[in-house]
Amino acid sequence: MKKKIAVLPGDGIGPEVTKQAVKVLEAVAHRFGHEFEYEKALVGAAAIDETGDPLPDETLQVCLDSDAILFGSIGDPKYDNDPKAKVRPEQGLLKLRKSLGLYANIRPVKTYKSLIDHSPLKKERVEGTDLVVYRELTGGIYFGEKGRSEDGESAYDHCNYSVEEIERIATMAFEAAQNRRKKLTLVDKANVLETSRLWRQTVQAKAPNYPDVDVEYLFVDNAAMQLILRPNQFDVILTENMFGDIISDESSVITGSIGLLPSASIGEKNSLFEPIHGSYPQAAGKDIANPVAAILSVAMMLDHFGLHEEAEMINTNVDHMIKKGLVTQDLDDHNFITCSKVGDVLSLLLDKTVSNARFENMFEGKLPVI
Ligand SMILES: NC(=O)C1=CN([C@@H]2O[C@H](COP(=O)(O)OP(=O)(O)OC[C@H]3O[C@@H](n4cnc5c(N)ncnc54)[C@H](O)[C@@H]3O)[C@@H](O)[C@H]2O)C=CC1
Ligand SMILES: CC(C)CC(=O)C(=O)O
Numbered sequence: 546m547k548k549k550i551a552v553l554p555g556d557g558i559g560p561e562v563t564k565q566a567v568k569v570l571e572a573v574a575h576r577f578g579h580e581f582e583y584e585k586a587l588v589g590a591a592a593i594d595e596t597g598d599p600l601p602d603e604t605l606q607v608c609l610d611s612d613a614i615l616f617g618s619i620g621d622p623k624y625d626n627d628p629k630a631k632v633r634p635e636q637g638l639l640k641l642r643k644s645l646g647l648y649a650n651i652r653p654v655k656t657y658k659s660l661i662d663h664s665p666l667k668k669e670r671v672e673g674t675d676l677v678v679y680r681e682l683t684g685g686i687y688f689g690e691k692g693r694s695e696d697g698e699s700a701y702d703h704c705n706y707s708v709e710e711i712e713r714i715a716t717m718a719f720e721a722a723q724n725r726r727k728k729l730t731l732v733d734k735a736n737v738l739e740t741s742r743l744w745r746q747t748v749q750a751k752a753p754n755y756p757d758v759d760v761e762y763l764f765v766d767n768a769a770m771q772l773i774l775r776p777n778q779f780d781v782i783l784t785e786n787m788f789g790d791i792i793s794d795e796s797s798v799i800t801g802s803i804g805l806l807p808s809a810s811i812g813e814k815n816s817l818f819e820p821i822h823g824s825y826p827q828a829a830g831k832d833i834a835n836p837v838a839a840i841l842s843v844a845m846m847l848d849h850f851g852l853h854e855e856a857e858m859i860n861t862n863v864d865h866m867i868k869k870g871l872v873t874q875d876l877d878d879h880n881f882i883t884c885s886k887v888g889d890v891l892s893l894l895l896d897k898t899v900s901n902a903r904f905e906n907m908f909e910g911k912l913p914v915i
């Protein structure tokens with residue numbers, strides 16, 4: 546299969562983790578005889594520094610011309626610490642999502658047996674967690690009108706949702722639930738917010754079309770608590786943009802690290818794959834970030850291309866690697882390998898031209914021989 550992939554590494558650890566994801570993609574391409582063509586483009590602070598624009602037209606065009614986008618992360622403390630900055634790296638990502646109509650952000654969360662002891666939560670609580678968050682991505686408070694009063698003494702961010710925006714992602718989430726354990730939880734704040742009441746009404750109207758799906762409604766404050774108390778009660782979580790952003794970072798704690806969680810952002814025509822984490826600027830350039838989230842995002846991309854065997858092979862080998870204790874510092878402070886070694890190990894595991902004996906040596910010694 547031939548595919549054109551736009552690669553937007555972005556800022557902070559974005560370039561490091563994206564590089565490992567491409568390494569793994571190349572190993573898959575080599576093993577299965579696929580041809581992936583990559584085109585790199587600027588986004589975020591890196592793009593502002595170069596062009597003054599967090600999403601230059603050229604980058605948008607590269608994305609439009611691609612079959613899929615691999616995104617690293619954006620964000621830089623120099624903007625985070627300047628509340629009056631007129632241009633921000635995050636605007637690049639938001640504009641990209643909006644321009645490409647990437648309305649559904651799918652964030653799977655599952656525990657790895659071998660990592661259960663790394664979760665700060667009790668083993669019996671996190672065991673067996675396997676949920677997926679369907680987060681609406683192009684509406685809500687992140688995209689509403691925002692501003693300040695003339696004297697600068699007050700500020701506002703409007704939250705808007707239309708039935709159409711809710712329906713399209715709800716359809717996707719219901720269908721996902723039908724193919725999974727047949728439970729859907731709508732997370733909202735319908736006791737307070739009018740937009741949440743519209744979400745609830747729209748989902749209630751849709752539910753009879755999916756009689757095999759058990760629908761549950763939870764207020765977001767309770768959902769935040771339930772995720773920590775009993776995460777394995779969830780199957781598909783459907784929610785709006787900001788709540789999904791927050792509860793998915795929260796749910797990464799169950800797994801042991803945010804560096805493990807991938808995502809797919811899907812629209813009518815385009816698709817983008819990115820880790821759920823940000824640019825983790827404290828780790829930039831140190832080769833310590835966990836690239837697994839970026840690598841599993843590539844597996845989601847392959848699934849989206851219909852290359853299910855290839856995707857499964859990445860997932861299985863990530864499992865295998867973690868079981869062998871080959872993890873980055875976020876998961877084991879004493880015995881860890883670097884970000885780039887994770888990419889090296891996985892690409893060796895995936896490319897069958899490397900002998901089994903070499904793998905075993907690699908694991909025995911804990912230091913991959915590359
Ligand atoms: N999609 C994106 O590009 C996102 C961008 N951001 C931006 O990123 C910048 C930093 O934001 P933060 O709030 O610090 O969130 P963050 O996700 O970058 O980092 C939060 C913490 O998570 C851990 N972490 C994150 N990624 C990791 C990885 N791959 N391996 C190991 N540990 C990891 C670290 O302990 C880090 O201190 C900001 O400028 C923010 O706006 C934040 C979230 C998403
Ligand atoms: C620019 C932010 C909305 C990015 C973020 O936190 C996310 O999508 O998870």
Ligand SMILES: [Mg+2]
Nearest residue numbers: 790791794821
């Ligand atoms: Mg986030």
